[in-house]
Amino acid sequence: MYYYIFEAPVGQKGFERTGQIKEQLSALGIAGEMAMLSGGKTVEDLVSMAVAKRYSTIVAVGGIDLINQVARAIEEYDVVFGIIPNTDNADLASLIGTSGWKEATEFLKKRLWRPVRLGIINEKNCFLTPATIEIEEDSSYQFLASKYQVRGTGYTQARITPIGVEGKDNSMLKVEFIKDGTSKKRSVLSRFFAKETQIVGDSCFVVNSFELNTSKAAKVIVAGAEIESTPLKCRTQEKMIRLIVGKTV
Amino acid sequence: MAAEQADTIVGAQVELKGSLKNTGPVHIYGKVIGDIISDGLVVVGETAIIQGPITAKQVDISGQVQGTITAKEHIELQAKSIVRGDLITNRLSIKAGAIFIGKSQMGESKGNEEFVEEGQDLRTEKKKPRLELE
Numbered sequence: 001m002y003y004y005i006f007e008a009p010v011g012q013k014g015f016e017r018t019g020q021i022k023e024q025l026s027a028l029g030i031a032g033e034m035a036m037l038s039g040g041k042t043v044e045d046l047v048s049m050a051v052a053k054r055y056s057t058i059v060a061v062g063g064i065d066l067i068n069q070v071a072r073a074i075e076e077y078d079v080v081f082g083i084i085p086n087t088d089n090a091d092l093a094s095l096i097g098t099s100g101w102k103e104a105t106e107f108l109k110k111r112l113w114r115p116v117r118l119g120i121i122n123e124k125n126c127f128l129t130p131a132t133i134e135i136e137e138d139s140s141y142q143f144l145a146s147k148y149q150v151r152g153t154g155y156t157q158a159r160i161t162p163i164g165v166e167g168k169d170n171s172m173l174k175v176e177f178i179k180d181g182t183s184k185k186r187s188v189l190s191r192f193f194a195k196e197t198q199i200v201g202d203s204c205f206v207v208n209s210f211e212l213n214t215s216k217a218a219k220v221i222v223a224g225a226e227i228e229s230t231p232l233k234c235r236t237q238e239k240m241i242r243l244i245v246g247k248t249v
Numbered sequence: 250m251a252a253e254q255a256d257t258i259v260g261a262q263v264e265l266k267g268s269l270k271n272t273g274p275v276h277i278y279g280k281v282i283g284d285i286i287s288d289g290l291v292v293v294g295e296t297a298i299i300q301g302p303i304t305a306k307q308v309d310i311s312g313q314v315q316g317t318i319t320a321k322e323h324i325e326l327q328a329k330s331i332v333r334g335d336l337i338t339n340r341l342s343i344k345a346g347a348i349f350i351g352k353s354q355m356g357e358s359k360g361n362e363e364f365v366e367e368g369q370d371l372r373t374e375k376k377k378p379r380l381e382l383e
Contacts, residue, residue, distance in 0.1 A: 148267025148283060152260065177260065200278040200294055203260035206271060 002032030003050035007062025047073040065223040071128040097246025115240040133158040209235035
């Protein structure tokens with residue numbers, strides 16, 4: 001039922017963590033087949049093998065890069081997608097409800113899932129975890145959605161996140177324009193008065209698709225790797241993936 | 250990436266042209282030329298300048314608006330707000346210092362049927378419009 005694709009462990013701690021995860025999966029009774037990503041086989045090869053063997057759930061065990069690769073590879077198949085993160089990452093926490101590997105294995109046992117769609121940039125680069133765009137501070141940008149256009153200056157980063165939106169078919173993109181690499185923060189006083197401090201310089205739009213132009217070319221980064229540069233077109237993919245999470249929508 | 254009523258935010262150094270529609274809340278701190286439609290709350294911050302109509306469930310204004318504002322439940326004009334246009338709502342609050350040039354319609358209005366609950370008989374269950382001046 002479960003096919004696990006492990007990222008090659010790095011260092012002593014990596015090997016220990018891999019061993020702990022395997023033990024935990026056995027203890028939960030969801031051990032399945034485990035494959036290690038190595039020089040011989042690509043993610044696509046392993047996913048094809050899993051599908052040929054009729055595994056219903058394919059699980060990426062590793063960091064953001066592996067997770068995005070597996071998500072892209074399984075999109076064409078009718079399987080459920082699971083994630084066991086090996087890094088403490090806020091994006092992963094918001095994606096599945098935890099950044100902890102142990103809790104993630106328990107999610108796999110419960111098999112609660114929700115539909116998600118990959119974002120795609122310039123019709124070739126897909127992503128599940130957020131893409132960031134590094135904008136020079138003296139550069140201006142033009143953001144074109146279907147029914148409006150936005151112009152702004154003085155932003156240092158744009159961030160694109162595929163999201164699920166209540167009442168819709170889980171196919172939206174949240175696009176944030178952030179000044180100085182900050183986002184919403186809570187002040188000390190707000191902790192006492194339970195009010196969220198709004199940094200009004202930032203912008204946020206929720207769209208199905210958009211174009212982004214900048215006066216100076218800006219790098220587009222996914223999982224730490226530069227994949228594109230502006231100008232770019234971005235939209236959500238048509239096909240949905242069933243992603244195992246901590247709680248459903 | 251959990252399902253959410255995502256907020257739309259137009260930051261202070263941003264200019265938006267066109268029709269901005271969101272099922273969730275909308276917060277404006279920059280310039281908008283066009284219409285704004287939300288199923289929830291629209292907040293017009295102190296630095297915001299809006300040229301166009303606003304339609305929402307609730308509208309809270311601290312900046313400048315030129316256009317008709319329609320709110321199913323409530324419109325609130327804060328002390329530093331400047332509004333040129335008509336206000337159509339069920340409940341209106343205007344704080345001291347606010348500048349309002351236009352007409353207000355509450356309770357009975359051309360859009361009144363939008364504020365009536367399904368099956369409600371206006372003849373027997375008419376609600377009194379509430380105007381609060383602070």
